[in-house]
Amino acid sequence: MTRLARLEAWLLRRAAPLGHPRAPARAAVIVPLLCGLLSLAMGQDDGWDMRNYHLYNVYALLNGRLGVDLSPAGFQTYFNPMLDVPYYLVTHWFPAPVAGFVFGALHGLAFVLVAAIARVLVGEGRLAMLLAVAGIMSAAFLSELGNSMGDNLTALLVLASVYSLLRHWERLAQRDASGLLLSAGAVMGLGLGLKLTNVSYAMGACVALLTVAATPWVRVRTAFVYGVGVLAGMAATAGYWMFHMWSRFGNPLFPQFNNLFHSPMASELGVLDEGHLPRNAKEALLWPFVFSGNMSRIAEVPIQQIIWPLLYSAVIAWALGAVLRRVRGGGHPGLAPRGVFLLVFAAVAYVVWVRLFSIYRYLAPLELLAPLLFWLLVHTLACADYARRLAGWLLLAASVAVLPFTTWGHAGWAEQAFSADTPAIEQPQHAVIFQASQDSPMGWLAQFMPREAAVVGLGSGFPESPAYVQHRQDIIAQRGGPHYIMFPLATDQRATGMQRKTAIARTLGLTDSEAGCRKLEWLTAHVRMKAQVERGAAGGCTLALQPQYRKDTASEDRAMEVEAARRLRYVGLAYDPASCANYHAAVGTQPYPYRMCKAGPLP
Template sequence: MVFVAVFSDRAWQFWQRWHIVLVSVFGISALTYWSILQGQDQNWDLRNYHYSAVYRLLNNRLLWDIAPSQIQSWFNPFPYIPYYIAIRSLPPIVSGSLMAIVAGINIVLVYALTLSLFKGSLTPLKSVTAIAATLIGATAPMFLSEVGTTFIDNVMSLFIVGAGLILIRMYRNPDGSGDVVRAGWAGLLLGIAFGFKQTVAVFIAGLVLATVVTCLLSRRSPVRPVLGLFVGGLVGTALSVGWWSYFLFTTYGNPLFPFYNKIFQSPYFPLTNFIDVNFLPKSFMAAVGYPIQWALGNSFVSCEMFFRDFRFVMLYALLAVGAVFLLRPVRAVEPTKSMPGLLDRNACVFLFVFFVFSYVAWISMFAIHRYLVPLEILTGAFSVMLLAVSVRNRTAFIIVVAILTPALVLTTIPASWGRSSFGRSWFDVRGVDSINKPDTLYVVVEGGGAPLGYVIPFFGKTSRFVRIAGNMMLTPGVGLGASAKDVIDNHKGPIRSLQVKEQMIPEDLKHLRIFGLEPSATDCGTITTKFDVLQSCQLERVSPPAPGGSASVVP
């Protein structure tokens, strides 16, 4: 074996003892270094709600401001608390590095899960295969693009992959004792993930289905594992989103506000089930073609940003052969010297069912590429599993892995959500003091949907923000629009607009007038940040226009 020569006896003993630690240290260090080279995160969601949502939560502003971050104002803020503390307390390069380190924990989970696909003790072949699989997953374009950012998709993957690892290893106990406890811990992780981000439901469903199928194929009762998943999931969900759902329900009458409002019928939002369908495939053939589009660089079918990725189109070439082996009836044991003979059948069936079902569910419900991160980082593990089935000779397997791994890594172009150079301040907001006065009401009228929530913490605590335009347009007298109109009409202090400089369009002016406001032509000030140049103008009260009429100034 070629790899045996690489390790002396002493080196191999050292590797056997410390391989998890070594993979973790080298992998996390590499990702952190890469993130530092990319620069400071400035993604749209960070500027819209990641930062301001936590500020509003911790400063009792949840009902003080109205829709300051548009429809995202009601996303669960709890998973972003660590990011808020890091940004607020540490130099940008340090806080960004900490974000990268957290994302890097995925590396050790993927490495451990890949090893779990094989039977027996650690060998050089298994180690190198797991490293290759981890490298393929860790350089996936969406995962890599989010390293060192405030996106939590690569945090959700920690819970999903971690739960999957627990469930896969559960099958190593042949008599099923302890299944409830192990599945309960996995369910706890999944419940926490679901509470933080409900879009992970497709992966939770995939893990539950994989658990049931693997139990049945191994002639094992799925009742206890499913019970453990259910109970653990309830506890995890209650811990991560229980208080937030209670707050939304008692305030707006909808525990998922503003989503699924056709079901809960909150008077504060239209009776619709808001769903982002921008990236959903228009047909079955279009869905089948998505991986081909990603390989060609036409990433805009599932993402706002450009990227290129050959991983999923490569899986097409391996799936058919892999399915024949993994789901065929049990027969004679594979020769131990063949690659299939090294595989743990239960672990491979589990990963196969989870991966395929979750992908189909994802592309059917969302097709938003950021949500695919938990599968992206497992593409390497899934690939080597299918390769081990397809390329039965060990030498041939090693050669294919040695070619495939650098080919996938080097042809990948990760997405970019916006980066800037590190400095002393994450946001570098200036000019607020020159325009801000106590008890000022700021009406955000950026109809184009520009993310402005991040500047809220830099104004005084008595300042108040009402956003009437963006991806959630408010109308006086209707739902939250009525609340906004009431705040505007009864405000006793100064009222000012807030928008990106020179981007107030006629539709924005018209929307202001509907709320009885009009900007002053003389009293305007500028606020600069690391990302934007903002403008704030004094607003005068006017009589709202009658249909077809014009507004008049209120004396």
């Protein structure tokens, strides 16, 4: 018996409990709880988008800031805030770790939905659960587990809609299926309204419904009724906001797609983030191989995965096999009707994603289904026993390949998820607080400013138009002052991490004795900690960053001051260095201090 066969037998024995009749129900509880615990272990959400607009947009909605502030979070200031309301409220009403666990467990429900979809398509309970485990062992899902970015949350609605269609597949072409189609479409539409990047999945489902076994007219009617449901669901979660944007700016998607709506308050641009798209037709055709070789093309964090080249290759092989079967008039059977629906759904959603976004995290719903679709395709290419082994080992490799997975940023837990000093400013009802930042967004800090003051972003990435610039100058003139500029102070996250490691070493008694210090020296020499041991004058020792990893925060602060001054000059103001004061702010235990200075007319 070969080593591979022995390993396979060992894995099958370990998976044997999944064959118990109650295993699916138990897993439906245990896996989401484990996801909640993993989210707790990772720490407080500290992502760039969260600090830029996820918190600010809800704060602005609940406090009527849209007519007071001006793009503190750049063009994302005007995104639909409904998706972020639950996270904002939970982090404000409960201790921060509660939010981490709740959202991690909520995201873990993706396992339950993928397993349900898999049972419809492959039947066996154990296999369905293993494919669902492979689904959540995906780079996009794990990178966002428990955080506020929204892709995992809206993936639940996408998956629920797909499950509803697959479960009732035989009924979809019947005359009495309109209610079912409308409800499934409405669930998809809820996700689309909350996050418009789900448009690829709504389009994918509508096109895939054209594969139902019926006359062409019935197929079109089925897709149309589902589409009506999508629009209804979208209206429920985005209708109010789109109407609000239309009434105020003349663009329901403001400021995006302004080349279609022509709002005077923004430039004539379409999708505002096109930096991740393929550069030419050849790249687009080979895109899964291209971005898998260089994930920085579609992701801002170093994600790693191999599932997309595997799935893309399987799709190509299936397509070639389908052509050969048609030419030869027989051969190995192809996909069942439900499998065809899933394949068309995935293919259309993927093509729309490539054309509009090519941002990796928007693939989260599709990546959750990728192992299941890969399994189905491989089984059309080979006999069952060989396909089972090949697909099983490749999916195991794909699951392991994402480890260790990368996230979008976490901090240590504190009782309060977000904290900051509120500066005392003069005449806040007449004040304008300008925010200027580069790498560290400051939108989240607006909620800690005096409520009477207006908060205005400078150089925030908003596609400015002449009317926008004039509106900003009107705010300055109408309020009259005083005016302030706030900008972030540089922080060294590695130094903060080293302080935590030193605290652990101190707790373990390794910093107070010669023996303990020698153990630390051995540890830093054999483990990649980016640390060195420094001896104290009075005895004992501490951990410090190695020189090559130390950050010159003073020079970064000077550069930020220069940039802030440049942006102020653009609006006819200058700040007084003598008036500057530093303030504390933090996400969890991660400090984000900022400086505020008084500004006045240029001399």
